[in-house]
Amino acid sequence: MNEQQLMQTRQHPLWILYQIGLSVKEVIIPVLIFFVFNIRNEALWVKLGSIALILYIIFRIVTIIFQWKNHTYLFTDKHVEVREGRFVSNKRYIALNRIQSHQQQTSIFHRLFGLTSLSLITGTSSDNAVIKFEMISSKEAERIKRIIQEKKQNTPEEIELNETPAKDKRKLHYKISFREIFLIALTSIYVIAIFPVLVSIYLKIDEIFKLETVALQVFSFLTDSWMLITITLLFLIVFAIGSGVIITYLRFGNYQVSSDHEQIYISRGIFNKTFYTIPREKINGLLIEKTIPRRFFNVVKVKVVSLGDLFDESEMETDTLFPFIGESKLKELLPEILPSFKLQEEMNPLPKQALFxxxxxxxxxxxxxxxFIFFFWPEFWFVPVIYAFSLIFYRIAKTYLTKYAQTEKWIQLQTGVLVTETFLTKREKVDELEVNQSWIEQQLRLATISITSRAKPIHISTLEHLPVETAIEYYLWFKQEASEDKMNKNRQVDI
Structure with missing residues (x-):
């Protein structure tokens, strides 16, 4: 480890301005109330509120500066030392071999200054499971990733496996095509996402310039003839599809999936670039989702049920393996990326008693x-009738779409109606299998099973109304795995 690596390092000073910018949304409404709408108001509450707001803004800026000053990190041969805090600094030490994967995100703001955001995911389950560097140089991020990679390659088990450099072993499996981007936009809400934005812009402009009269004139002109109505509708359809394709391209453009013997690497983005890894040994199951529009194109979305710490899910889906892929292509790529996972094409339907x-x-x-309809709005008597028929159709579809399959080492469940989910996992990855029976199920010799898999958060799959003999078979199947685990532990103790 050279001297540069042993120096305490801070994040880029622009982090201060970045955090101040993020804090603006906390005070924007109070600022408008006290310094815009009530600027000439001499009331006592306005004066006191203005003083309190100014003091809070000063306090917030000071705390951000201290937070930047106290946040340092140091990488050694064995661990990373992180010091953080505002007025009271705390230190924590994380062993390098505990870092399992990383996530890197580069927004437009980061790219303007050659910076990036890097998060290191550890194997712990505490609140400090993620080490996050929100604003460091791209060169510094590469240095940190190189240190972690060198540590992994220097472990005894990795020395035997890494006879060639890791870069030579990485294989590109999948790169999204424009056809797939077009189909994602066509089968998702992206095609209508632009309209709420346009309505919001119109309402804001209308508050200032009063566009109601002009809007009515334009609407009257466009609906004056069938020709204009047809042209307008065609324009709106093309505009919706075009805007949906652009939004989808900006989000999923350059989506690539590659892997080596221990990690799966996923990158995407045009302006805001994202890169994250999924450790192979932390993948405990696959979740294959198919919405109604995508069933017409035989395409699915594939997510991993992982023990890793998946975070920032509000901003991005770090558990997504394929956002959009054809079923035939998935069956072709899955043996390459996850050779230990075996999709079962033939699945068993529920018995007829389940429909009843x-x-x-x-x-x-x-x-x-x-x-409420018959007592207050009897003229709408057809509403509960329509709802009843819809409910019957939904339950029939639920029964026929629910399927299951089980082999010596695998279990595969399909549930859902509007969005069907196929869950695939190994017997050894199941933490708990619970069998329940209601009174009606007992009479019809049916049962319900719940399978709990190791993941963050815990993943629970429930299969209702399958034959009781099958439920018992699954219970014995899981019990056999538990017995084998116990025998292995006893054997290790004897050794």
Missing amino acids: VNLIQPSYLLVIVTF
């Missing part, structure tokens, strides 16, 4: 809706 159980289940919402 689903149909006779009471719907309290239907009772409430029917009561």
